[in-house]
Amino acid sequence: MKLDTKILQDTKTLQETMLEATKAASKITLPLFRSSLVIENKLKQGFDPVTKADRDAEQKIREVIERAYPSHSIFGEELDDKITNNPYAWVIDPIDGTRAFISGLPTWGTLIGLLDDKTAIAGLMSQPFTGEIFIATGKKAEYIYQGKITPLISSTTKNLSEAIMFTTTPALFAKPTQRAAYDEIEGKVRLARYGVDCYAYALLAMGQIDLIIEPDLKQCDIAPLIAIIENSGAVVSTWNKKSAHNGGNIIAAATPELLNEALDILDRYLRD
């Protein structure tokens, strides 16, 4: 975490802007959740649905951010990037977990994050149906639920044999060496579960689960979550130990020891 950045001198405005933005987005997404939706296929191969909710919610989030911070860059999943000379850049995913969204499952989330140059300095994940908010600014990571604020603290799990691990689906480990590495790690953990996108990172920050390994994430899938993860005490990086802010092959763990045990296995397969 970068703490000497100017914007963190006013975390109140920062926090209020993120909360206002996600509230505006929820007014779009929540009424469309579990309703009939016009679903388009973003990719001709496979199934990557984009909904009206997704685009309209991003527009609302951008409006709130632009009002508070007109000179900042904005990178969203749905609309064109706004690129300025300012080192502050917002990264937005209005509906992370669109597959959960269209299945009626309340494990999707709205992601809003802030980078200073290439370092995550604030982030928010909200689940409008459950009303849960996970937010990080400065040194804090907090859980807001039913009007109560509690600190997010990751678990102290240090070994794969004790770890609960999540990934969206093993099918995403498309390369045989990736899949072999994943399978070896899955064979060592206490419990492996599939399918909850951003909600898994929120559960990691909450100390409920211990490890997440995913290939090929986009920037908007992970950048908004970095401050939440790191301020809870957990760690996140790419599989080759670089910063996660640009996306890519991502690993997040409750402790550095657990991260390293998993990275050693990934390293062994991916070196070849």
Added chain:
Amino acid sequence: MKLDTKILQDTKTLQETMLEATKAASKITLPLFRSSLVIENKLKQGFDPVTKADRDAEQKIREVIERAYPSHSIFGEELDDKITNNPYAWVIDPIDGTRAFISGLPTWGTLIGLLDDKTAIAGLMSQPFTGEIFIATGKKAEYIYQGKITPLISSTTKNLSEAIMFTTTPALFAKPTQRAAYDEIEGKVRLARYGVDCYAYALLAMGQIDLIIEPDLKQCDIAPLIAIIENSGAVVSTWNKKSAHNGGNIIAAATPELLNEALDILDRYLRD
């Protein structure tokens, strides 16, 4: 559905008993959700956690049922069966989805169902964290959320190519022919998702998803859900078209046409 059964002459008492039972269970389960738990390994191989929440909640559910219907049989997941001469038998799973429960994921549920001889005549699934209740008695299946009651109506999806399918994890299809059959079906559906136990059947009844295929379910995993599924308009059976009330290899679909398309594929693999 069996509608000439005596107990359905008083669906009010039946519904109130189920709601009171799940409310009593929630008072045990919800405070332990996302808290530290003593987790035991039910099986020496694999990972089948039983929590204190699970046992205590079942005890509470049994107390409520025994007060209302002292002569009925009761089959629970955790405690000894109560077997009487009465044809009415309750089937209880206090925490279906214990893996979700211990991961902090709000997709587990409390299941309470009633069989007359071998026919499901009532059932309830509740998710205490979200406050959602799915309940069926007589001819009705309803969703209770934030004080509002709405009918549960399954989708009209008739073809695999349009279907959203759920299964807990493909890894449960342990036999190679089972796995091959599952994989062929997964290759044909619009979207396949993993990992939400009873919540998937609730989403099927809600018309959000279209198909669920799972091997080796216990009676308590499925019997309480049958009335909810059937009264929403959806269908459920074993893979060889027998009643699902005893558990086994289960398939549930939004329409008979969709069920048959999937069963034809299962049949082709499992006949050999």
